[in-house]
């Protein structure tokens with residue numbers, strides 16, 4: 272199975288690309304959604320967050336106060352590392368099992384939408400890395416527009432991640448989302464075509480390899496039988 276990592280910087284357009292891929296029928300596993308599931312009420316993740324960050328990050332209904340936690344971790348490197356050490360192992364485990372599930376279902380490819388793909392170990396699990404790019408100026412504008420956040424908040428979120436220019440060095444496919452939505456659609460169309468083509472080859476190879484192994488095994492047995500029966 273072809274496993275593709277989809278990443279980018281904050282507000283460069285990963286979710287937009289991942290929604291287009293889903294609409295085209297590609298299976299997508301979203302790390303942001305899993306990161307929410309592993310801190311739902313009753314989970315060990317939320318208990319650990321409460322133990323470290325205190326009741327100030329828990330709402331009256333027992334759910335995580337995302338705004339309160341965000342304002343701590345996007346302004347403090349140590350606290351961010353602490354939160355990451357609580358949430359990321361659970362996210363990575365869940366994502367691994369999601370990939371296995373897709374594989375069992377016989378899917379030819381699976382896209383992992385992971386904002387912090389390059390920063391963490393998950394990039395070693397994927398065969399292809401797609402980075403969705405736009406300039407930092409555009410990132411900031413889109414982030415403030417989407418979240419209704421101040422420039423200060425948007426900048427601190429942006430600085431919490433590896434700069435997009437550095438992430439591009441890890442990419443083998445770059446989607447340039449500096450233009451319009453229509454221009455993005457055209458690029459994603461091209462991306463889907465190349466992914467489907469590559470997935471076809473990977474799928475055929477994944478059947479050919481065990482077939483070759485079986486054939487080689489059969490030949491080895493025949494060789495042994497031939498040697499044994501030809502002894503004087």
Ligand SMILES: CC(C)(COP(=O)(O)OP(=O)(O)OC[C@H]1O[C@@H](n2cnc3c(N)ncnc32)[C@H](O)[C@@H]1O)[C@@H](O)C(=O)NCCC(=O)NCCS
Nearest residue numbers: 280281302303306337340341344355358362386387431432
């Ligand atoms: C701090 C939290 C509660 C803020 O929640 P909020 O609803 O405001 O943001 P949301 O989860 O939708 O994330 C939006 C974007 O912020 C960026 N982001 C989130 N967490 C981090 C982080 N730890 N470091 C850097 N950037 C991050 C990502 O680009 C993400 O797509 C939340 O982001 C969180 O729990 N983060 C830790 C888990 C994590 O790293 N998630 C990212 C994918 S694994």
Ligand SMILES: Nc1ncnc2c1ncn2[C@@H]1O[C@H](COP(=O)(O)OP(=O)(O)OP(=O)(O)O)[C@@H](O)[C@H]1O
Nearest residue numbers: 280281282283284285286287386413417450451452
């Ligand atoms: N080509 C585009 N033109 C204008 N706006 C766009 C374009 N692409 C995406 N956007 C908008 O920019 C914002 C950020 O996009 P999106 O939410 O997809 O980013 P993201 O990379 O998933 O962000 P995050 O890391 O926060 O999850 C959204 O409001 C989206 O509608």
